[in-house]
Amino acid sequence: MRESEAIDLARLAAARLQLHYGAQLLAAIHAAWRPAQPDDGHMALTWDASGEVRGAQIPGATPWHAALHAQSLTVIIETAHDRRTVPLEGLTRAEALAHVQALLDDTLGADTPRLAYPAYDLPAHPLAEGAPFGAADPDAMGIWIGWFDHAADLLNELRADHPTAQPTRLWPHHFDMAVLIPLPDAGDATGRSVTVGLSGGDAAYAEPYWYVTPWPAPGDTGALPPCDGEGHWHTDGFVAAVLPSHDVHGYPEGQVRAFVATALPNAKALAGT
16 A cells, blocks of 8 residues: 555545545446446446456447546546546536536447446435535545555455455446355255455445355344454444444455454354354
């Protein structure tokens, strides 16, 4: 992780919210160009080590993909031979969508599908009221890039250890990166699973936090097993073992691994109980 100046949580949250809103442009592309899937998987994005939120490759005569470069807050449309950009600073959400639509029309032809933002319930922000995107905060974005890099590495390791695990996905609705691990059903077809992920922060925790979520949630939350790495169980609104960051300026890799090493088997045992 790169060195950065001291940044308070409010400044870090402001950078995250701009990324979250910027990622809706990639979600709009997926909604228009990808076949719908029952689990909303067609909307899923990924994190790339180049510091980009990446959309899926769109097949066709000219295969292409869209991305959001975090450090510069710039949307990228890339084919095998061309890379075109839309910097978001100074644009409203409507203007950004129009710029991306015009770029796609110019690159791929005027008959391209029309883009529209998904009807997600996003966190409150001036962008939702018509304010423009601000300048990217390089120090805050640098912290987010470091966290997402580490998260992708750990989640991909978990996938390697669990052959049935789904791909590592970055979800545009809540802007969290996660892996879902299906579990054997206990004879009741409940779709048991455990999800391990990193949230950038939300109404429950105003900071990055790791979570390990059993599904279905256990019915009895009165005596949940302890978590290593200073993690704890969250039971208000959702049931998950959580590890808030507390120190957003350094990634506590050993602490995260200790947390996941105990929370994951505990969540597997609790799913559907």
